[in-house]
Amino acid sequence: MxxxxxxxxxxxxxxxxxxxxxxxxxxxxxxxxxxxxxxxxxxxxxxxxxxxxxxxxxxxxxxxxxxxxxxxxxxxxxxxxxxxxxxxxxxxxxxxxxxxxxxxxxxxxxxxxxxxxxxxxxxxxxxxxxxxxxxxxxxxxxxxxxxxxxxxxxxxxxxxxxxxxxxxxxxxxxxxxxxxxxxxxxxxxxxxxxxxxxxxxxxxxxxxxxxxxxRQPPRALRLAKQLLRLSGHTPLDDFLDHCASLQALAHHGSEHDAAVAAAVAALSSKTR
Missing domain, CATH: 3.90.226.10 (2-enoyl-CoA Hydratase; Chain A, domain 1)
Structure with missing residues (x-):
């Protein structure tokens, strides 16, 4: 909720x-x-x-x-x-x-x-x-x-x-x-x-x-904006490390599971 x-x-x-x-x-x-x-x-x-x-x-x-x-x-x-x-x-x-x-x-x-x-x-x-x-x-x-x-x-x-x-x-x-x-x-x-x-x-x-x-998955949207803001003033190595950390969190989120399931279902319907 x-x-x-x-x-x-x-x-x-x-x-x-x-x-x-x-x-x-x-x-x-x-x-x-x-x-x-x-x-x-x-x-x-x-x-x-x-x-x-x-x-x-x-x-x-x-x-x-x-x-x-x-x-x-x-x-x-x-x-x-x-x-x-x-x-x-x-x-x-x-x-x-x-x-x-x-x-x-x-x-x-x-x-x-x-x-x-x-x-x-x-x-x-x-x-x-x-x-x-x-x-x-x-x-x-x-x-x-x-x-x-x-x-x-x-x-x-x-x-x-x-x-x-x-x-x-x-x-x-x-x-x-x-x-x-x-x-x-x-x-x-x-x-x-x-x-x-x-x-x-x-x-x-x-x-x-x-x-x-x-309409996008809300937590991923906020994390993506965070990365855009950091990109302007963070050294690349530090930035990539932060990307990996946020990505790990995103992969374990329920909205990622739901989005991937929807994408797989849409792909399956196109290949039938």
């Missing part, structure tokens, strides 16, 4: 789960889903932690309602030096570490596949949020920018770690140094978006893709 947990209470988002796919809608269109100065960071952290713990969840979709996926940081707060942008340097450092960087860790550590359905503008920390996900689908109306330097700051949420891993160091450097707005077609061309969808089809495509993941 799978472990079912109560859905976390979200203040600026809505969360639902259907057929193993959890969907988080960022619902602050009034401020273009900015992450700072709203409850969205807390909502995202709570949802990510829940998705890893609730065994019903096979995949998570994150998207925005309205005009934007997320416009990133609250520029008004920056100008006024309030909220997480106020105080002495040590206070601001701690605000980043205990705030938006906790979101970065939470999204990256989700045990199930995470799909970003980028419905509109993804700017600054909004783009970085998308890059923290495993897969990004973009609306043809989407626009992205790693825009921190244009405001005289740096990607304090860890964007300079995530972006090169998505599009490569050279392209990430160009986007970071220029801060320019990149249209959807170009972002798709250099691999930031796996696919582009018309605005009216984006949500459905994200759901169908996530559902195809959620």
């Amino acid at each position: 799978t472990t079912a947990l109560p859905l976390p209470e979200c203040r600026d988002s809505t969360l639902d789960i259907e057929d193993g796919v959890a969907t988080l809608h960022l619902c602050r269109d009034d401020v273009r889903n900015i992450l700072t100065g709203t409850a969205l960071i807390d909502d995202i952290i709570a949802t990510c932690n829940w998705a890893s713990e609730d065994e019903r969840v096979g995949a998570l979709v994150i998207t925005g309602d309205g005009r934007a996926f997320s416009a990133g940081g609250n520029i008004k707060n920056m100008a006024e030096k309030t909220g997480m942008f106020g105080g002495e340097p040590a206070e601001i450092r701690n605000a980043y570490r205990r705030g938006i960087q906790e979101m970065s860790r939470a999204v990256y550590r989700v045990e199930v596949p995470v799909v970003a359905a980028v419905n509109g503008a993804a700017i600054g920390a909004g783009l970085d949020l998308a890059c923290m996900c495993d897969i990004r689908l973009g609306s043809t109306r989407a626009k992205v920018a790693e825009s921190f330097v244009t405001l005289g700051i740096v990607p304090g949420d860890g964007g300079a770690w995530f972006l090169p891993r998505v599009i490569g160091p050279q392209r990430a450097a160009e986007m970071t140094y220029s801060g320019r707005i990149v249209e959807a077609a170009e972002a798709h061309e250099f691999g930031l978006f796996m696919e582009l969808c018309e605005p009216e089809t984006l949500a459905g495509r994200a759901q169908s893709l996530a559902a195809s993941f959620a």
Whole structure:
């Protein structure tokens, strides 16, 4: 029996789960889903932690309602030096570490596949949020920018770690140094978006893709994601040893036995 947990209470988002796919809608269109100065960071952290713990969840979709996926940081707060942008340097450092960087860790550590359905503008920390996900689908109306330097700051949420891993160091450097707005077609061309969808089809495509993941044997799916995450920073010999250990666990799992039995039965029916 799978472990079912109560859905976390979200203040600026809505969360639902259907057929193993959890969907988080960022619902602050009034401020273009900015992450700072709203409850969205807390909502995202709570949802990510829940998705890893609730065994019903096979995949998570994150998207925005309205005009934007997320416009990133609250520029008004920056100008006024309030909220997480106020105080002495040590206070601001701690605000980043205990705030938006906790979101970065939470999204990256989700045990199930995470799909970003980028419905509109993804700017600054909004783009970085998308890059923290495993897969990004973009609306043809989407626009992205790693825009921190244009405001005289740096990607304090860890964007300079995530972006090169998505599009490569050279392209990430160009986007970071220029801060320019990149249209959807170009972002798709250099691999930031796996696919582009018309605005009216984006949500459905994200759901169908996530559902195809959620239909897989759940423990094997989570172990496979763990290996993908480890592959980027683990020496090959250590990585292979870890693969062997996880594979031994998988071979002794009941879901492996059921999947192999189904595959054998399907093969037998084709050869009759």
